[in-house]
Amino acid sequence: MQSKVGEYPFTVEPFHCDFSNHLFLSSLSNDLLNASDYHSESRGYGISYLNARHRTWVLSRLAVEMNDMPVAYDKIAISTWVEAAFRFFTSRNYAITSQDHQTVYGYGRSIWAMIDTDTRQPVDILQIQGGLIKDYIETDRDCPIAKPGRVAISKDATLAKTVTMNYHDIDVNGHVNSVKYIEHVLDLFGLDWYRSHRVKRFDIAYVAESHAGDELCFFMEKAAAKEENDEEEYLVRIVRKGAEDGEVVRCSIKFVKI
The missing domain is CATH 3.10.129.10 (Hotdog Thioesterase)
Incomplete structure (x- = not known):
């Protein structure tokens, strides 16, 4: 069995950076989603397996908290792991560091659901591959940021x-x-x-x-x-x-x- 935590290298490309030479948050978020895909795909419950069965993952919540943002040509690593899995959603965490792990840029937390691509209705995650995702739950790895919270915005916005x-x-x-x-x-x-x-x-x-x-x-x-x-x-x-x-x-x- 593969390790529960996956780590993936990325290079900060200059055309993904803003006028200050720092990585766009949207580009970083895209890297987080790519890391999620690499992790789930290589462990047997990724998009290619799901799409053949009219299923897919959909992102429900995402929280990213950064101490600093990498700049153009920085070599970064994104580690990701599943923190918990339930019938209709799963939580996945991230750590964003330099590839030598000397710099910690920040962390992320996400919640995912699975849907039927025909009906757009929720699917029982634990029925996929006999509940294979449960074998990859990692509870010992720390993600030291708050979980995604409820956004309470008034009607006067x-x-x-x-x-x-x-x-x-x-x-x-x-x-x-x-x-x-x-x-x-x-x-x-x-x-x-x-x-x-x-x-x-x-x-x-x-x-x-x-x-x-x-x-x-x-x-x-x-x-x-x-x-x-x-x-x-x-x-x-x-x-x-x-x-x-x-x-x-x-x-x-x-x-x-x-």
Whole structure:
């Protein structure tokens, strides 16, 4: 049996970096999802096995907390492991380090569900490969950041922008890509903001699917300060325009000054 923890090397490519030469959070998030795929694929419950059976993984929640962001050409490693597995969801953690493990950039936590690609309904994860995922649960590896929490945004949040979902927003599952939401949310803040702030923690909860042609409305408000520190937190709710129950995403972004 393979090890419970997988570690995968990545190079920070300059075209995945922002104007400050640091890796985009969206690009890092994409690397996290790739690491998840590599880990599950090599252990027998990945996308290729599932797709042949009309099943797939869908990301339900993601939290990423960074001490610092790597810069162009840095060699990084992403370690990932399954912390727990239940009938309808599983939790997966990440550590982002330099490849020599001398620098710890940050950590991530995620929650995944499995759906039937025909009905879009949840699937019992523990029935796949006879519950094989349970053999790879790792409980001894520490992930020292808070679990994804509930984002409590008020109905008074201000409409910040409206965006129509198009070709580059859609992924292999036929819905808006998880990382594309992150990009659109971080674009709510201008370059001047990012010259003096960086993302410390990003939490996102995926509530419902959206698709090509959907017009998404981004509502944002600043969270009340919980304690005296240099953090500023913003809350965002994404709603499908014209839908009676159209909420698709909620997220919170904590910034620190640089």
